[in-house]
Amino acid sequence: QVQLQESGPGLVKPSETLSLTCSxxxxxxxxxxxxxxxxxxxxGLEWIGYIYYSxxxxxxxxxxxxxxxxxxxSKNQFSLKLRSVxxxxxxxxxxxxxxxxxxxxxxxxxxxxxxxxxxxS
Amino acid sequence: QSALTQPAxxxxxxxxxxxxSCTGTSSDVGxxxxxxxxxxxxxxxxxxxxxxxxxxxxxxxNRFSGxxxxxxxxxxxxxxxxxxxxxxxxCSYAGSSTVVFGGGxxxxxx
Numbered sequence: 001q002v003q004l005q006e007s008g009p010g011l012v013k014p015s016e017t018l019s020l021t022c023s024x025x026x027x028x029x030x031x032x033x034x035x036x037x038x039x040x041x042x043x044g045l046e047w048i049g050y051i052y053y054s055x056x057x058x059x060x061x062x063x064x065x066x067x068x069x070x071x072x073x074s075k076n077q078f079s080l081k082l083r084s085v086x087x088x089x090x091x092x093x094x095x096x097x098x099x100x101x102x103x104x105x106x107x108x109x110x111x112x113x114x115x116x117x118x119x120x121s
Numbered sequence: 122q123s124a125l126t127q128p129a130x131x132x133x134x135x136x137x138x139x140x141x142s143c144t145g146t147s148s149d150v151g152x153x154x155x156x157x158x159x160x161x162x163x164x165x166x167x168x169x170x171x172x173x174x175x176x177x178x179x180x181x182x183n184r185f186s187g188x189x190x191x192x193x194x195x196x197x198x199x200x201x202x203x204x205x206x207x208x209x210x211x212c213s214y215a216g217s218s219t220v221v222f223g224g225g226x227x228x229x230x231x
Contacts, residue, residue, distance in 0.1 A: 047221065061122055094167075106220045
């Protein structure tokens, strides 16, 4: 059974960097795409970006200048950094696996439970 | 990259069928047969329901079905049940290695 678990600070100050890690169990990260998706309170889902096990990435154009993603296959973890955060970045952040037989960057078959990150001083 | 368009809400009585639309453009929904659908109950992670427009993953009820026509994808829930009350999101590959979600539809079982 594949399981994903997000971890990181629940409160980040404006202008600082949001850092989250997703720990994967029940599956190897090899040859899979992994994604970050967020959901502001009471709003819809927004795709942040993906990372491949090799380290290649791509992001939502609206966030590209502020996002860095990395992967540590030895720990079965991947991470997200979002710089210069504002209140608009307050959201539940989900990590998810791209369905392995897909040759694209969607769909998402397994999701973490999500972690709320609040941007506030 | 604009969000796909979904109705804000759809409702139906138990046993009825409802359909949720998801409208994109020729750059996303209309250009790739890569629309997926997710169900999200309050406070929970989304659940994977449909992929490639109409295919169901193993374990998903056959009461959920998907279709596509032009720039619009649709999710139909037949035999509506109380447990189907949730938010539903469509998602599409949007080219250039990017993905876009719809704004979400709240389904109410009357």
